[in-house]
Amino acid sequence: MTDEFDPTTVPIQAAATVMMIRAGEMNDDGSSIEVFMLRRTGNASFGAGMYVFPGGRVDDVDAAAGIEPYCRGLDDASASAQLGLAAGGLAYWVASIRECFEEAGILLATKRDGSALELNDHDRHAVHDGTLSMIELCRRDDLVLELSTTQYVDHWITPLGEKRRFDTRFFVTEAPAGQQGLHDDKETVDSLWVEPSVALQMMEAGELQMMPPTVANLRWLTPFSTPADAVAAGQALTEITPILPKLLRDESGRITGISRPGDADYDDIVIVDPQMDARS
Numbered sequence: 417m418t419d420e421f422d423p424t425t426v427p428i429q430a431a432a433t434v435m436m437i438r439a440g441e442m443n444d445d446g447s448s449i450e451v452f453m454l455r456r457t458g459n460a461s462f463g464a465g466m467y468v469f470p471g472g473r474v475d476d477v478d479a480a481a482g483i484e485p486y487c488r489g490l491d492d493a494s495a496s497a498q499l500g501l502a503a504g505g506l507a508y509w510v511a512s513i514r515e516c517f518e519e520a521g522i523l524l525a526t527k528r529d530g531s532a533l534e535l536n537d538h539d540r541h542a543v544h545d546g547t548l549s550m551i552e553l554c555r556r557d558d559l560v561l562e563l564s565t566t567q568y569v570d571h572w573i574t575p576l577g578e579k580r581r582f583d584t585r586f587f588v589t590e591a592p593a594g595q596q597g598l599h600d601d602k603e604t605v606d607s608l609w610v611e612p613s614v615a616l617q618m619m620e621a622g623e624l625q626m627m628p629p630t631v632a633n634l635r636w637l638t639p640f641s642t643p644a645d646a647v648a649a650g651q652a653l654t655e656i657t658p659i660l661p662k663l664l665r666d667e668s669g670r671i672t673g674i675s676r677p678g679d680a681d682y683d684d685i686v687i688v689d690p691q692m693d694a695r696s
Contacts, residue, residue, distance in 0.1 A: 423577045428691050431582040433471025434512040436591040437643045452597050455606035467624045470519040477549045479507035486554035489564025508585050509563045518544040520597040525559045567650030571658040572629040576689045588650045590643040612637040
């Protein structure tokens, strides 16, 4: 007999997700943007089959003490201040770059000497399986991680009741020229560049499955006509409030949806969440 699932014991793990955007095909108004999305494998432990942005858990290696000299545009103090943390904020930016490289094959870095960046699948897979860390890659190839162009734009915490919970910071950045992106055929099985409004239309038509934070951030991207506009809007954000949804259930206990802060029924849903209490 298996133990009954106790949602109050599920730890909340730090995570980072990045919306990589590029200029799309010209619309009637002369401009558009596209965002890179990946479909998670059907047997993933979280978000199975969903279309997502590159991202994942912030690992200990992302907070390596020696990574800061290989970062341009942010140090840990300034990164932590943006996230409202006492320390450790730089690791979220490093994690977003690592996850982009692992999941999409896109590396947000430059050679320190200005020479051409050379990428290969061996390094991508080595970073993915943990045999090569980002700091080792940077040290070996004298790389600099470009952080100043990656802007923090949103913050979601997985609701109580899910079997895996994440404290996820969302970022936006312009994809580097010449890097096209491709899923890894392991954790992700499909990929596409798509206009945010088109992705939302595809979701409504049942062609793409997405989680609420992904939908919310696609809607945030929709008004922008150029990547520079979106990145500038992200840079202008100064107060980002974490969003902690609550699960809606029917009389049988089956999950029927979520309620977000500001929804009419949000304050009526009373939950005891020891994990959040421990973080406050």
